Amino acid sequence: MLGPLNAEQRHEQERQQGRAQSIEGRTDFTVELAADPKQPALDQTWDEDLLAIELHMPCRQVGGVKPRPAGVSRAARLASASPSRHAPDVLDHARGAWHSYCVCALSLLRIRKYVRNASMQPFTTRSVLYRFLIVAMTMLVSNMGLAQAYPTRPIHIVVPSSPGAGVTDIMARLVGQHLSVGIGQQIVIDNRPGASGILGSEVVSRAAPDGYTLLIANVSLVVNPYLYPKMPYDPLKDFMPVTMVNSAPLMLVVHPSITAKSVTELIAYAKSHPGQLNYGSGGLGSTPFLAAELFKSLSGIDVVHVPYKGGAPALSDLVGGQLSFMIENMPGTMPYAKAGNLRALAITSPQRSRLAPDLPTMAEAGVPGYEMSGWNGIFAVKGTAPEIVLKLHSEVAKVLHTPEVRQELAALGAEPVGDTPEEFGAFLKADMARWGKIIQEKNIRSDL
Numbered sequence: 001m002l003g004p005l006n007a008e009q010r011h012e013q014e015r016q017q018g019r020a021q022s023i024e025g026r027t028d029f030t031v032e033l034a035a036d037p038k039q040p041a042l043d044q045t046w047d048e049d050l051l052a053i054e055l056h057m058p059c060r061q062v063g064g065v066k067p068r069p070a071g072v073s074r075a076a077r078l079a080s081a082s083p084s085r086h087a088p089d090v091l092d093h094a095r096g097a098w099h100s101y102c103v104c105a106l107s108l109l110r111i112r113k114y115v116r117n118a119s120m121q122p123f124t125t126r127s128v129l130y131r132f133l134i135v136a137m138t139m140l141v142s143n144m145g146l147a148q149a150y151p152t153r154p155i156h157i158v159v160p161s162s163p164g165a166g167v168t169d170i171m172a173r174l175v176g177q178h179l180s181v182g183i184g185q186q187i188v189i190d191n192r193p194g195a196s197g198i199l200g201s202e203v204v205s206r207a208a209p210d211g212y213t214l215l216i217a218n219v220s221l222v223v224n225p226y227l228y229p230k231m232p233y234d235p236l237k238d239f240m241p242v243t244m245v246n247s248a249p250l251m252l253v254v255h256p257s258i259t260a261k262s263v264t265e266l267i268a269y270a271k272s273h274p275g276q277l278n279y280g281s282g283g284l285g286s287t288p289f290l291a292a293e294l295f296k297s298l299s300g301i302d303v304v305h306v307p308y309k310g311g312a313p314a315l316s317d318l319v320g321g322q323l324s325f326m327i328e329n330m331p332g333t334m335p336y337a338k339a340g341n342l343r344a345l346a347i348t349s350p351q352r353s354r355l356a357p358d359l360p361t362m363a364e365a366g367v368p369g370y371e372m373s374g375w376n377g378i379f380a381v382k383g384t385a386p387e388i389v390l391k392l393h394s395e396v397a398k399v400l401h402t403p404e405v406r407q408e409l410a411a412l413g414a415e416p417v418g419d420t421p422e423e424f425g426a427f428l429k430a431d432m433a434r435w436g437k438i439i440q441e442k443n444i445r446s447d448l
Helices: 007-024 046-056 074-080 088-116 123-149 167-183 195-205 220-227 263-272 287-299 311-320 330-339 386-400 403-411 421-442
Strands: 155-159 187-191 213-217 239-254 278-281 304-307 325-329 343-347 373-381
Touching: 155 167, 155 195, 167 187, 167 213, 167 239, 167 330, 167 373, 167 386, 167 403, 195 213, 195 220, 195 239, 195 373, 213 220, 213 239, 220 421, 239 263, 239 287, 239 330, 239 386, 239 421, 263 343, 278 287, 278 311, 278 325, 287 304, 287 325, 287 421, 311 325, 311 330, 325 330, 330 343, 373 386, 386 403, 386 421
Parallel strands: 155 187, 155 213, 278 304
Antiparallel strands: 213 373, 239 325, 239 343, 239 373
16 A cells, blocks of 8 residues: 655646646647656657557648548548549648648647656746747748648749740740639739840849749750859759740741751851851840850851840841841741741751641751750749649649640640659759850850
């Protein structure tokens, strides 16, 4: 038979009873604590703790997905359930959100265990820990709310070129028009031309990482650091790739005053008249500029570059006879070629285009190893929540693969892409290395 309890033992017994009542009275979660309060059960594995929380913590209905019954495994529930009326991506999103919520709750619970068992700590220390716990829980709830509610206001897509000055602007408006319907918010196209796209890209790099300011850019974003000595941003560190929108070949066109009827004849003419032919582009580092420089490098010709503030004014001067040739995007050059204002010689993709099946590729026309496709992609500001980036990717990918948008892209000679942020990021690194090597070998530099 046990003797009477001393004062310290009675105090400890009362504390344990109070803790048990406090835990029993809670409705949000129940977790068993160790019998000995001085030895809290913190040696469980992460998966066991997470499973305990998943089984005991009630789940709110997310996106129409019903909460999982307590004590029933996911495999058993899926096996016995009827086919879901929800799309797989909605279910995956709900499960991912629930798992993230459980992991965050487990972390907060561990902190709570530590605070509750810190009986020998001074009052001030416990007070600080409690305040930290409250702040952490508030941040968790607010961040979850923001991610679920996004977007709640118009989204701006910054185009670093003039309105109508190339495929990048066309793609921004095409995607923005259909994206606004899918996300239920207005998409504002914000043209910020200047310095080969640097000015517009800088605006986005300095914006808040909240998903409401996006950038649509082309290859200029990754090649400008090789061309300009002082850059206000790092293309790989200051932006988060969302997805590539499209890939499209370019077309080599010449003014009718140039007698060349084929690529080989143009090369021969340029070699017999070194430095006399010129070509235009939307600026140093633009896709047409790089395409022409690759042509120069592989063919060994000497021609003069004339930079413009966008592809549209350059094409206008080519039609007017101020330029000899251009390698420009097909949506811009095709109407002039069909009207007879320009002569098309080849396209830059490895395969022939469905829009001009009789037009040979550059490799077929006499420039072995030539391959060039223009691309446009959407970027978020560095630090944007991963949930927002994934939502943007999902919505843009849906837009790109709708029959209506695919048809519109095909009319422009472009193919929809919609790859994942990881795939797009890997492409950017490889493309930056490829063009960096060419630019350094040719010693191409900006005068700025």
